Amino acid sequence: MKVLVATDKPFAKVAVDGIRKEIEAAGYELVLLEKYGEKAKLLEAVKDANAIIIRSDIIDAEVLDAAKDLKIVVRAGAGYDNVDLEAATAHNVCVMNTPGQNSNAVAELAFGLMVMAVRNMYNGTSGTELMGKKLGIHAYGNVGRNVARIAKGFGMEIYAFDAFCPKEVIEKDGVKAVGSAEELYSICNVVSLHIPATAETKNSINHALVNRLPKGGLLVNTARKEVINEAELIQLMEERADLKYMTDIMPAAHETFAAKFAGRYFSTPKKMGAQTAEANINAGIAAAKQIVGFLKDGCEKFRVNK
Ligand code: 3PG
Incomplete structure (x- = not known):
């Protein structure tokens, strides 16, 4: 064989x-x-x-x-x-x-991206801390659970939404389960994406959803590029100079993101989560x-x- x-x-x-x-x-x-x-x-x-x-x-x-x-x-x-x-x-x-x-590795990288974003890409200016901030975990699978575990160490307030995971499973980890993605994005300062790319999720992270993030909101993607509606995210980030997008999966429109959103957009050159x-x-x-x-x-x- x-x-x-x-x-x-x-x-x-x-x-x-x-x-x-x-x-x-x-x-x-x-x-x-x-x-x-x-x-x-x-x-x-x-x-x-x-x-x-x-x-x-x-x-x-x-x-x-x-x-x-x-x-x-x-x-x-x-x-x-x-x-x-x-x-x-x-x-x-x-x-x-x-x-x-490989889920712990991916979860750790999500925090690497979060710290980089809140410390202004290490440009020497004063940033903010993760402690006390509200973290939204979008999909509570193996990676999402590891993200929750690590977030506790950072002292974050943790929320999660998962259409398929029972509320009790999420809450037994000390994470607040919310009833919809819309609610998650409305509450959280940082959202970490852990949804798979399926027919239902492709392009689902769109203008309407991400626009719910409070001022200074940060979206972290260690999942798949296909779940992002790139054209709508570009439009939203043009409208809202406070939003940041950090990704481990280089967008198809990477050049546009990089040119338009210097200082609030970053992509690893090659998917590195695992x-x-x-x-x-x-x-x-x-x-x-x-x-x-x-x-x-x-x-x-x-x-x-x-
Ligand atoms: C996965 O689905 O396991 C991760 O996205 C890692 O993918 P990779 O093996 O291509 O790094």
């Missing part, structure tokens, strides 16, 4: 070593394709792969067509919007993710173990295409 690790944004070496150990202990062969850049290289590499570990790498119908012997794809991470689930099911390929394995050795080890080794469990015992825990 051939297991391909196809990561345009590579894992830390220590994580690749750990993945290799799991795969070779199972008697399988590991093939590494890193920083491949062009899709053609991925199409070539998948030809004889029986299993693939990916990160944000795109697995679409064309890739699945080329991967004639493929049985399983594991997205080492949480969001699987980069995999065409319908096409995978049609090709009889199991798709899994590794929920929770770029820690710990997250790479956790997610990468979990992915390897899930592949072995699936190929040897038919275990389908964490399957996302039913």
Whole structure:
């Protein structure tokens, strides 16, 4: 059995070593394709792969067509919007993710972005503190929970909205559950986004919603760029010079944001939320173990295409 690790944004070496150990202990062969850049290289590499570990790498119908012997794809991470689930099911390929394995890393980066924003991008002028400010966690999944845990250390007042998570689950963490996204944005000084990119959430973070933020409001995005209605956010930030936007996922309109909103907009050059050795080890080794469990015992825990 051939297991391909196809990561345009590579894992830390220590994580690749750990993945290799799991795969070779199972008697399988590991093939590494890193920083491949062009899709053609991925199409070539998948030809004889029986299993693939990916990160944000795109697995679409064309890739699945080329991967004639493929049985399983594991997205080492949480969001699987980069995999065409319908096409995978049609090709009889199991798709899994590794929920929770990189969530602390993403949550920590959200705070890195928050501190940078409230300290005026470290430009030497007086900023503000996070202590005592109201933080809104938009979606209370694995990352949202870690954000809440860290926010307590900062002394923030914590609110959350999650359309799918029961109020009691949120409130047992000492977080105030609110009934709608609108309410969350109206209350909070800072909103940290943790929603997945789905048909329902794409473009949902729009002018009307973000405009509810109080004066000096800060939006932090370590989720997905697709959830932002970029044209409307640009328009709003033109109208409101008090708003700040910090993101770990470079917007399609990055040049415009950077040119118009210097000092109150920042994007990491490459999505870095999960770029820690710990997250790479956790997610990468979990992915390897899930592949072995699936190929040897038919275990389908964490399957996302039913
Ligand atoms: C995820 O969905 O797990 C995170 O967004 C991290 O993605 P990455 O593996 O591409 O860094």
